[in-house]
Amino acid sequence: MSKVYAPDDPQFADLGPERFVLTQLDDSILDAKFETKPIGFFKDAAIRFSKSRVSIIALIVIAIVLAMAIVGPNMNEYGYNDQNMDYINLPPKIPAFAKSGIFAGTRVLLNRRVDALGDTSRYPEGCIVHKSNYQVINGVELCDVTVDYYKYSGVDDDVYFMFGTDYLGRDLWTRVWRGARISLVIAFVSVILNSTIGLIYGSIAGYYGGSIDMVMMRITEIINAMPTVVVVTLFILYFGNGLLSIIMALVVQNWIGTARMIRAQFYRFKNSEYVLAARTLGVGDRTLMSRHILPNSIGPIITRTMVAIPSAIFTESFLAYIGLGIRAPESSIGVLLSEGQKVLMHYPEQTLFPALLISVLMIAFNMLSNGLRDAFDPTQRGA
């Protein structure tokens, strides 16, 4: 049973206005000056970032790869397309390592006729390092021979290729770094395009919401539902395999992820009080989007971008494998990997270096993106 309020009820007698008094009415407002220096958002992030050792290492690694991608191709006298039919498929040789057994320019040749090993027209003087695995097949005595492949191929002693050479006798050191350059260009440009398109698209969809959002999201759903391989293949079939169309092929579906993320960010922030506050001040739509809502997405965008770069390199190598690689004789990590895969059984070292490079890049970018995420969003630290 609830009792109804009545002014005369003595129980409520003390509810007069005199009871509603602010007790601290006379307290004056006193605000002290801050002792600390003002720290901006980015500066704050930078400080946090610099405290993460892993991120710094990742950054240094990326910087080194970038530097090598710029200067690496010019570090020796070979151009990326300098061919030499006498230098085909040479193994890696680094003078300093000559005695160590690796990078010494040796290679094991299988199933050699033992009786032919003395033939200096086939095995030049001193090229045989080691013999093993004697066996008889079809009545012929065979063994595996480790040769100094440079001598075996008749290459002069002072010639060396640090990463070896490919099927056209091209220096793989130069091609790997050149490839890194092209792959990074493809990755950066496509990721920047993806981010930009996704950002604009997602902002509009997220900000205006309603039926605009519905239509825009439906469009992304359609694009996304199509099988990537078919779309990309048709795309490259149509536009050829130039640098630009490879980049566009990496954009055609990939911007959607960014768009969705940005849209979610907008949904989260567009009704937040400070955005409403700005609206009540008469801030226009475009300023609201760019100045008030978007900066909140900067952390996720950067993080996403950092992960997207290595996966663009990955996709590029996948395209190269199915025959949609960058136009020859240009090199890219993907092209090198897919060419390497074809001879993986015979010349594994041709796959080794591009595979190492893509792994290092992936690790570095992943670590960097973790570091950046922590820096921009301290709540996720340690994740």
Place this chain on the structure above:
Amino acid sequence: MRKRPLLAIVLLIACALSACGTPAVEPDPDPGSDKPEVYGTLYNYVGTVSTLNPFESSETAGTTIIEACTIGLYEYFPNKTGDGFVFEGQLAIGDPVAKNDEGTLWEIKIHDNAKWENGDPITVDDVIYSLKQVMDPLLLTRRASQVASEYITIKGAVDYCQQGNSNSVPWETVGLKKIDDYTLQVETESFATVNDVKTQFSTKYTHLVHEPTWEACFSADRTSNTYGTITGGWMSCGPFILTDWTEGSQFVFERNPDYIRADDISLEKMVFYVITDSNTALEMFLAGNIDTVSLGAAAIEQYEDDPRLHPSRPGSVTSICVNIGNTKNNNALGNKNFRKALFYATDREAIAKLVKGVPATWIVASAIISSVDTGVFFRDLPEAQAYLPPNNGYDPDLARQYFQTALDELGIDKAEVTMIYSESSSTTKAVSEFLHKTWPEVLGPQFEFKIEGVASSLASSLRKSWTAENPNTYELAWGGWSVSLTDVANGFKVYTGWFNNKNEPHYNDWYDDLWEKANQSERGKTDNDYRLDLCFEMEEYLIDEALTIPIYETPGRRLINDRIKLPLDDYKPAFGWGWMYAKVVD
């Protein structure tokens, strides 16, 4: 009337991917004697085979499979001495017999004891039914035109298969008649030799299909048929019976005891795996899972000493097709001197190193024999070498000279040319990259050369979509004709003016006339020396005009497990390795 192409044409890429040899057959036509005792299973691999329908199959690998389990009238078989082959009846008994003096009416006798795998007897009705189906005007099979007219032109057949749905040409007008259950009469449009008739009825697309099964596979409107596909039925009648087929994965064959020449078959079973990745195939071989593997350029180095390595002569020349009608490049490609400049600017020896092949400056591939009777290779004839350019056709100074002349003639100071190549072929890609580097070095800054990798489908459709109205589909492209290994003269058809399937838009009445003389005149058909002379003339002309730029040949290189005893001591053109006739000695 348009003439039919005479030769099976397969793209170079298809050749490169093809895994296996051709059919083969028995050394001993006399049944009953010399019963083979060795039975065993041969493990082999093939590329993709998506249909066994002999009238539609276009994959090289399909030939191997179809010929193992179907039967045709004539076939190549290994000879008894193991050094060559014989060309005789498979279903047919003896050679076709001419019934008139003009050489246009022929009779072929067939065996009366041949059976389908279900026991149905094979009669002339089956032969005629199969030929009727392949030429069905509504079914429009891929091979219709070749059956109607290739080595011989069957009377009325072209009109029959090309009538569309007009229903104006009845089957009765076609020159294929049943005399009795085991005698077939063939009437041709013009003079033919015994060999022509035999060759015509030896191709896989004249092999037999089983009528009730075929009928059951028709679509409701009878415009398509699923015989020999994933869903359709199949009936074997060849040396082997197809007992198990998982499309895209494996074929299992068992010896057919009812096969007419069953005594020639020593194998109990054959298993073909479908493998398209070369690394996988090599691993399968080294692990002992398959008995043979073909080696690509990268793999050869490690196995060059291996006693299991069996080389074979190359069956086609990898060349650059020149689109002489292309107008985009100031008609540079239409200029003979320009083409010759490209010809002489090519360092074929370096390329041969690159692809582990042989430099080629010729048109007729090394595996092609000049005459079935002698078995001498055309390339080995001294006359066929007389007109070949020295130094494998590499002469930078000459090339520059031709190039300068061409520029002067064309009145231009710069020539720009683009070559397309297929991304899926690593060898042509490598050679394209090599040429991209070396041609401009030889010809100088006035020559600009671009290469463009395209998907293989696009490469072939660009090449084929060349027409007089649409001349600019390509400038230079990779090509290579895989033609009959037993008939040189016929192979030149691909460069004749009326050969429509060609990649090179070349027309020359004089040349066409040479070809007709060699192939269709009575003298050409009967006088081998005369025919060869015409061949030299044609080849010299083609090289001189540089209508196509031959670059290299790649010999076949195959590791064959020593437990396999092949019927011949080596690969034989037109016959292949003869897997079907091999023996397994464990």
Place this chain on the structure above:
Amino acid sequence: MLITLFIIVTIGFMVIRLMPGNTMYADDPDMSAAQIEVLRAKYHLDKPVPVQYVIFLRGLLLEGDWGTSISLYVGVPVWDVLKAKIPVSMYNNIVSLMISLPLGILSGVIAAIRKNTIVDYATSFAVVIFISVPSFIFATLLQYFAAFKWRLFPIIYDASATGAGKLHSLLLPILALSFSPIARVTRYLRAELAETINSDFMLLARTKGLTETQATLRHGIRNSLVPLANVVIPMFTHIMSGSLVIERIFSIPGMGGLMVSSINAPDYPLTLAILIFYSLVSLVTVLVVDLAYGVIDPRIRIGGRNIE
């Protein structure tokens, strides 16, 4: 969803019909005009593209007719081709998915619980390697070592095997397919869990006396699984495109090879059907994940136009 599918079908049809080189039969030199006419009529190529589209749609909707393969499997209804190929690929893809999810979740949880220990670092390293090295390299290496060198598995898919034997012959390709998704799930879950572990309700759970591991297992995972659904969608399509490479290396007669060869053939009805099929799969995945969302996460999200 039906509208989406309809639009995809429409776009796919138009794009494929308008591809370069799609001059089906127009200039086949081996055919007479009458033959070409019959062929074009047979495939309705004599009609304008929109009419062709209507015919195609009508066939598809009323009779389930996807058209007929024109060059790869001449004369075979496209649906029959797919029917033969889909089960093989789906078997691989679904087994791969079913392996990847639990394994990925397990290693993600372990890495998160043992955060900043050697276990965590090792996991992270493996994750990055598995994500970064393309699957075709892994497939080749797996095949070379596990199958060829050590003889643990067959080198290629054995079509005649059934049951356990089938799984045995498919294990390597499935493994090669699963590396990247396992790594993705691991990475995702570890990050997600590490975040959840720091959240208030986990703190509460720990104040109740649960150890960090218990708290993670009982409370953390459940919350991290919700957004995981978002990772599964792209993962599944990722697996499907990965099988393209894997199927070729292990000679598996599945959709992967078909997709490329149908484009290369070119066999347009087949390409279109494959495109539609994969779109359908991806839409169904989205739908399933959507429904799963409702089950796992009862909170309802209302998005609407409420600002001007």
Place this chain on the structure above:
Amino acid sequence: MSAEELRPILEVENLSKHFSSKRRGRTTVVKAVDGVSFGIWKGETFGLVGESGCGKTTLGRTIIRLYAPTSGTIRFSGREVSGKMTGALRKYLTDNIAMIFQDPIASLNPRMTVQEIIGEGLKIRGVTDESERRRRVEYMLERVGLQAEHATRYPHEFSGGQRQRIGIARALVVEPSMIIADEPVSALDVSVQAQVINLLNSLKREFHLTVMFIAHNLSVVKYVSDRVGVMYYGKLVELAESDEIYHHPLHPYTKALLSAVPQPDPHSEKSRRRIFYEGPQAVPEGALAMREVIPGHSVYCTEAGLAAYRRERDA
């Protein structure tokens, strides 16, 4: 009195704001504001109370046109501001009405400095000169009791009360004639609530502001308001002078609200009894309306109810 002064500066007539959401094909409509009418006189402080979710925030936001009204009209200084949103109308509204938000943390953009936050309104109003903006921001900061030096700081460096003062500065720097203060102190510690309210009161006098003060806390509303409206489930149920409401609450909901006010005296707090409002009885559609019990005191009721209220008021 001029004609202008005869009318309230803000007139709200029959205003409704409904939200609808569609999920799996079913549409749900939430009537956040449902047929509300009232007026605010120039210079007065109008308090709006109601429990959470009753629609008072929506009402405030609809007036300043953060939301488009579903129906009804709003007039400000005689000009209708509830019609189609145009650039001119937005400018008119934002020039004249400013808003102070509830959450001092959420209402300041964490990525902007105080200078940028406060100066933004000036920038929009064409104060392009950086130093002029700086001067006015610093002046405003000092007016709300902060230091000029604080202008370069980011919001996270401030306490809740300080932030709310920044919010006030942001609203006032553009010199509006009316302020909608949406629960400006409810998120603050009780100890700083007074500071902020004092500040608001003194600024109101200094800038001759009209204030619409939204709160769920009757004690605060009582202190600052000249008139008070009580909202319940989207409806205005009682409207009267501040004193009148407290002395003669009529609507049962108002009484319930009043009974929920905590007492500072522990003894009376202990004996305080809550009154619970069970919701209106079912009455015919349209029978309910705001009806004046005595001049200046209206209650949402039926004709019959009105008579009862009159008797109660007169008692």
